[in-house]
Amino acid sequence: MDTILQLLSELHEDIDFEECDSLVNDGILDSFDIVTLIGEIADEFDVQITADKITPENFNSAESIWSLVSELMDE
Amino acid sequence: MKNVLEYLESTVTRVPDKVAYSDGTENMTFAEVSRCAAAVGAYLLDKGAGGGPVAVLTGKHPHAIACFFGVVYAGGSYVPIDDEMPETRVGLILDNVRVRVIICDGSTYKRACALADEHGAEAVMCEEMFARTVTDADRDALARVRRRQIDTDPIYMVFTSGSTGVPKGVAACHRSVIDYIEALSSTLCFDEDTVFGNQAPLYFDACLKELYPTVKFGATAYLIPKSNFMFPVKLVEFLNEHRINTVCWVVSALTMISSTGTFDTVKPEFLRTVAFGSEVFPPSQLKIWRQALPGCEFYNLYGPTECTGMSCFYHVTDELSDGEPVPIGEPFPNTDVMLLVWGEDGGARLAGDGEEGELCIRGTPLTLGYYNNAEETDRAFVQNPLHHHYHEFIYRTGDIARCNERGQLVFVSRRDHQIKHMGHRIELGEIEYIAAACEGVTNVCCVYDRDAGKIVFFYTGTADKRQLTVELRHKLPRYMLPNVTVKLDEMMLTPNGKRDRRGLYELYLKTEKK
Numbered sequence: 213m214d215t216i217l218q219l220l221s222e223l224h225e226d227i228d229f230e231e232c233d234s235l236v237n238d239g240i241l242d243s244f245d246i247v248t249l250i251g252e253i254a255d256e257f258d259v260q261i262t263a264d265k266i267t268p269e270n271f272n273s274a275e276s277i278w279s280l281v282s283e284l285m286d287e
Numbered sequence: 288m289k290n291v292l293e294y295l296e297s298t299v300t301r302v303p304d305k306v307a308y309s310d311g312t313e314n315m316t317f318a319e320v321s322r323c324a325a326a327v328g329a330y331l332l333d334k335g336a337g338g339g340p341v342a343v344l345t346g347k348h349p350h351a352i353a354c355f356f357g358v359v360y361a362g363g364s365y366v367p368i369d370d371e372m373p374e375t376r377v378g379l380i381l382d383n384v385r386v387r388v389i390i391c392d393g394s395t396y397k398r399a400c401a402l403a404d405e406h407g408a409e410a411v412m413c414e415e416m417f418a419r420t421v422t423d424a425d426r427d428a429l430a431r432v433r434r435r436q437i438d439t440d441p442i443y444m445v446f447t448s449g450s451t452g453v454p455k456g457v458a459a460c461h462r463s464v465i466d467y468i469e470a471l472s473s474t475l476c477f478d479e480d481t482v483f484g485n486q487a488p489l490y491f492d493a494c495l496k497e498l499y500p501t502v503k504f505g506a507t508a509y510l511i512p513k514s515n516f517m518f519p520v521k522l523v524e525f526l527n528e529h530r531i532n533t534v535c536w537v538v539s540a541l542t543m544i545s546s547t548g549t550f551d552t553v554k555p556e557f558l559r560t561v562a563f564g565s566e567v568f569p570p571s572q573l574k575i576w577r578q579a580l581p582g583c584e585f586y587n588l589y590g591p592t593e594c595t596g597m598s599c600f601y602h603v604t605d606e607l608s609d610g611e612p613v614p615i616g617e618p619f620p621n622t623d624v625m626l627l628v629w630g631e632d633g634g635a636r637l638a639g640d641g642e643e644g645e646l647c648i649r650g651t652p653l654t655l656g657y658y659n660n661a662e663e664t665d666r667a668f669v670q671n672p673l674h675h676h677y678h679e680f681i682y683r684t685g686d687i688a689r690c691n692e693r694g695q696l697v698f699v700s701r702r703d704h705q706i707k708h709m710g711h712r713i714e715l716g717e718i719e720y721i722a723a724a725c726e727g728v729t730n731v732c733c734v735y736d737r738d739a740g741k742i743v744f745f746y747t748g749t750a751d752k753r754q755l756t757v758e759l760r761h762k763l764p765r766y767m768l769p770n771v772t773v774k775l776d777e778m779m780l781t782p783n784g785k786r787d788r789r790g791l792y793e794l795y796l797k798t799e800k801k
Binding site: 225226236239241242243244246247248250260261262263264266267268271 | 513514516517518519520521539543544547548549551552709753756757765766770
């Protein structure tokens with residue numbers, strides 16, 4: 213989870229990612245961020261986030277991104 | 288034909304009630320586009336704002352396009368400004384063009400008013416302009432403007448990155464746009480049944496590919512909301528829902544779909560033409576696309592904003608060997624491309640077989656140059672060095688290319704520090720210029736990691752890395768923000784005392800990239 217927070221804060225220093233749960237709905241993350249995140253997550257955790265998992269729900273908070281990554285690591 | 292509005296005027300008599308532009312929620316038919324454009328034209332003439340540049344600052348919405356045509360009706364040129372452009376950049380653009388009117392909509396009204404105050408202009412909502420009833424007197428006034436319009440009058444200014452930190456406004460006229468749209472349409476076989484899925488922002492010349500063929504043929508263009516490009520499955524579902532059959536996108540939008548395995552979940556069902564450009568398409572990703580859509584035609588497009596849009600095309604076929612970079616192919620009809628090798632004396636000769644040369648373009652698609660910037664214009668638009676018999680301008684792209692064994696043009700590299708990043712053309716110098724002006728920054732240097740697609744930014748000074756990043760976010764467009772920032776104790780210099788880009792790049796490869 214800390215790694216996810218770290219990755220997110222590198223994209224936007226000014227956002228409190230522990231609290232925010234509307235990263236997509238409020239337009240904080242854009243397509244550049246999503247593409248960057250997917251790449252960084254692949255490097256850090258060695259998991260591929262496939263298209264069917266790239267949804268607004270899965271990217272709305274650090275929490276939801278982390279649970280997606282955990283789920284993929286367990287597979 | 289001498290005026291781009293003739294496209295709209297002939298189509299609206301044929302298919303008035305067909306949807307011209309849509310964002311998936313709101314539509315405008317050709318009749319509505321035509322009526323609104325005439326109303327905007329009449330409104331501007333009334334204000335005495337015909338004939339000059341007019342800024343259009345709206346959301347990505349069909350009504351923006353009606354405003355563009357409206358400005359042309361008034362005999363002026365539209366300057367599209369994106370709502371997401373940072374303050375500094377918009378300020379520099381408005382300093383350059385000095386508009387009297389900024390057309391906005393409900394979503395941009397506040398910002399437009401603030402900008403108008405600052406730049407001595409007036410902000411007007413497009414809805415207010417559309418509501419005007421076009422009277423007979425208005426029609427006469429518009430007709431008088433039309434009679435005096437000629438095809439070398441500018442119709443828009445779009446701004447590209449400038450190495451001195453000031454964006455350059457490329458001005459294009461009716462003639463070059465018409466020439467480009469005719470060549471592009473015949474090459475890519477657009478027709479009345481074409482349904483475009485537009486990706487390019489409206490402040491970019493790249494959107495000409497959809498906007499103008501739509502009015503030429505009576506086709507339909509969907510302006511795909513930006514947020515769809517974050518979620519590949521949603522994006523493909525949008526294409527299918529609206530039966531979109533033609534897309535001209537930046538490479539990164541296409542690879543986002545192919546690299547995430549989207550085709551395992553959903554495939555575009557109606558696509559028949561996929562054009563891409565502005566960047567190199569990784570051969571492995573292109574292969575995934577071609578396998579998923581065997582009935583689809585793929586085109587690589589290449590061209591600078593300074594030559595209106597695209598200048599060269601390559602129709603992808605099986606002749607490409609595995610892993611071979613996709614050529615940029617051959618020039619469009621009525622465009623000539625020369626590979627020039629320049630001598631010390633300023634003269635030049637054509638490159639020999641397989642020899643590298645600077646890609647230079649001549650022909651009608653050359654734009655009018657940079658608005659209010661004679662110096663930069665004279666540097667890029669020069670007399671054809673192969674003769675001095677009469678005035679003939681060519682545009683020097685700064686791109687180095689060569690011909691392959693099949694006689695097709697292949698992109699090799701850039702001559703300077705311009706890069707292509709996420710489909711945008713960027714001068715590293717512009718980032719450096721803006722960054723150097725930030726608080727507590729002494730020296731700066733940017734390099735580009737082409738393989739990873741990352742802008743790497745080095746700086747020295749007292750500025751805190753985090754604070755500096757926040758400041759840059761306010762001053763630079765999103766796509767120009769450095770992906771990696773490195774604070775140095777001392778700037779790395781070459782023996783001549785210049786910033787050592789190569790050394791810094793190697794330092795980055797060794798340390799930052801792990």
